[in-house]
Amino acid sequence: MEAEAFDVAALAPLGFVAIGALVTLMLEVVLSRRAFVGEGVDPETRLVARARIGIVLAFASSAAIVLAMYAAIYQFELGFETAFGPGRPMLQLDALSTFATALIGLGALLSVWLSITYLPALRINHGEYYALLLLSTAGMFVLVSAVDLISLYLGLELTSLPIYALAGFNRRRLRSNEAALKYFLMGAVASAVLLYGMALLYGATGHTDFTGISQGFAGGGGLALSGLALVIAGLAFKVSVVPFHQWTPDVYEGAPTSVTAFMAVTVKTAGFVVLMRFLVLALPEMGEKVSVLLGVLAGLSMLIGNLMAVVQDNVKRMLAYSAVAHAGYLMVGFAAGTPEAWTAVLFYLFVYLFMTVGVFCVVIALAQGGREWDSIEDFAGLASQRPALAAVMTLFLLSLAGIPGTAGFMAKFYLVVAAVDAGQIALVLILVGTSMVSFFYYLRLPVVMYMQKRRQDPDAETSSSEIVVLALCAAAILYFAFFAQADPFGTGVRALDVAGRAADFLH
């Protein structure tokens, strides 16, 4: 058996982040060895040295991610189309995977920038943070191009394991430990469910690759169907769809906020993309039954996510339930299952990235004195103290709520149109109705920020890296609110077209 040559160019994005992770890991060891020579270094010096090392590592990981994104965008523009894997295809590099790779890269990049000042503020500035973040990113790169159950599973584990650790990164905080443990245990169960489903699928069809499964599936059969249900359940856990969402609030609240932002945007993107590819490639003929199942999940997620978010008084917890609700909106697109719906889903994920990173960035900008300022009272009177911050926060929240004039509205609009076209009227009604409910909790924060008095005096300032992230997110939200389908600056790129090209991975 002659092994085919590895097409290294195809794996460039994955390679950049994986190597970046290794380099970051070693860099930390080398640098801290130089910084902490001798045992008698006083804590102050150590802290300063750590801060410097942290900046170097953040720069290194940003470089790795930027290179990966550049490679992905380049591949996307080339219309790259290749099945990767010597002997048998494990990964499919195409418009969808390169689009998702670039999107995840962007999420990871913004998360790294969020961490630069946040980690020292919480005194958890350890170099492993960046390595783990990069490893997880590598896992998502695998996930979005997986066309085989094996690479799907490995990608999922590579995505999740670093995040379990990252969720518990703030070891001094009990809630962070709880988050890590909870996420790990639930994630392990979800992995087991997924594996069991894969075993059933393999047993029923005799294949582990998606196309093979679709052929073996032709006969139908309960065994394959239950395997399918278990696989969907396992993936639904990762994207926190009801009823597999229970971990979400605790983990979102307990994890360091930069980690929450990272996993809120990237894991969701990777999970939905792989679910999309799996559904389309492995079950082309199962449309009807699966769409009912997905519709039920979508409806439940929208209802429970939005209703539960109303009663939260911790912002991160509220955003967790809002994430569940948004997963529900996205699932509406899955239930519709038309090419337009896939386009809308991808565009939604794209917009969702900016809103979510922006919101969490504001929470991060408030953190000071080694603790988070994440209860709703902590936002009281923010408008008078830091008006710009309050303004962008309001913008992000409005966008999350989907109010016209923000990108969030356009994302929802395309989704609704696609769902109506596909005849999912009931789901659309739920979507619109629960969105109304969501106005209540999203608008509660601006009310608190603008109409209440601040009780304590925060002396934290928004750092330059945070300003960059906030500005970028706010600009993107305003830009795509009006120019989702237009090209005012003559760049030749229209966001919706790009998403459409990515969604057209089936031809």
Added chain:
Amino acid sequence: MILVVAKTLFILIVVTLLFAPLITWVERKQSAIMQDRIGANRADLAGMTFLGLLHPAADVIKLLSKEDLVPAGANRFLHALAPILSAVPALIAFAVIPYGATYRFGDTTFTLVAADIDWGVLYLLVIGSLATYGSVLAGWASRSNWSMLGAIRATAQMISYEVTMGLSIVGIFMVFGSLKLTDMAVAQDTTFRVFGFLDLFASLPAGAGWLNAIRLPNWGIFLQPLAFLLFLTCIMAENKRPPFDLPEADSELVAGYFTEYSGMRFGLFYMAEFIEVVVIAGAVAALFLGGWAVPYLSQETITAGVASLFGEGFANLVCMLIHVGCFFSKVVFLVWLQMLIRWSFPRFRYDQLMDLCWKVILPLSLLNIFLTAAGMLLAQQIAPGAAAS
């Protein structure tokens, strides 16, 4: 079927009834010699001591006649199970080690090994990993602090050294291209040119042709000297004898995990330890010292030589006897070597033990794998069948 039973019985009897008692005697004598004492010479039969050879028999009688104590609060079932779990792996480990080649008598051929399985080396590792349970359960079930500490140490030590033991012999798999111990033994029944690698650079200068005549047996120890050292260290650490006897550590933990055992249950632990010494010797001989192979005299040479004088059937028999004798003399040598090591070195400290495993042996094993791969690549460049490593 009968053949298999016969082969199994043979090896069991030789190892347990002949070697194990003998080793207790060798140990006593060796320590006496090294410590300038007279050594075991008290047990006598009608005034004759037979160089202390009666001591093993006296041991057995003593152990069998002692009271069997189970400490209060111990888990009786696991307490009884532990010595069995300790002894059984030791007993069955020898099954895959070949003590002779394949011989043909008329129409029947047979190989002198109890179980000629495809993944023989892995079998040894599997058995080694299961042997851990004996000590762990003994320590836990005894409900004694000494035992518990011994068991914790045993677990950590055996798990750690198992990893490195597996890695240290990867080079051997690569060189011989097999996991089957009989294949390995056959491969070691040849010789190789020591200076074969010089072919890579240029033709030999005139007058240096004699270099080509220098040949060594194709044994693991010559092909993989580093692996030999690493493997020997690891497998001795697996057996938990000095200088790796931290789980027993008489000066700190009384007798470690089997402190609370007496009578024949203690005897089983004791026996398992000595049988393992033989198993180690057998495994090292099979992997690194050519097994049954006689240096410079391959099986064909011996058979052909004797056959030309006395006929073929007899030649096979002679060859078989020579091989079995050769194998067991290697085993005896290796047993003696272990005794020498056991009485020469002081016990490691616990951190030293772990450092040795994870910071010395593990990197060296990985380095060895890398070097072996590079060496084999080079060897392919020279010529098929030339020197490796």
Added chain:
Amino acid sequence: MSFEMFLFYAFAFLAVFSAVAMIGFVRHIVAAAMSLVVTMVSLAGIYVLMHAELIAAIQILVYAGAIVVLFLFVIMLLDLRDGGLGPAARGQNLVKAVGVGGTVTIGTLVVASVSGVFSVNPLVESLPEGFGEHRALGIALFTDYALAVELVGLVLLASIVGAVILAKRKID
């Protein structure tokens, strides 16, 4: 029933029984760990029946020989002598174990019999040459599944780094 089928059912029963015993009704936590060993070894037996000897060996080597031993190590380090498994908890656990195990098993059986898996022929009529041997497995791992092997390396790296950062004694 052929001898192989008999062995299969024997191993299968042993595996399921000791798995249930582990969660359900053994008294000591160490005994629970030992039940897990029995499960692992029975699974190895089933692998042998499937002509996957190497996987069986690795199953014992890794699961019975290393992972459960590590469980025992942790149990002993934490000195979980009576394990806090009171009779009430044990009873509940038994109910849960039997419940979960029974549901999954019966569910699978029902689904499998409805879908006619028992009547159809096996997917592979005859085993390829060298099936289950280390050589075939090694070649597959380093050609077809090379990428998967590399990914597993990254997964392991991630878990080691994660474990170290979460368990390191000193943080500053």
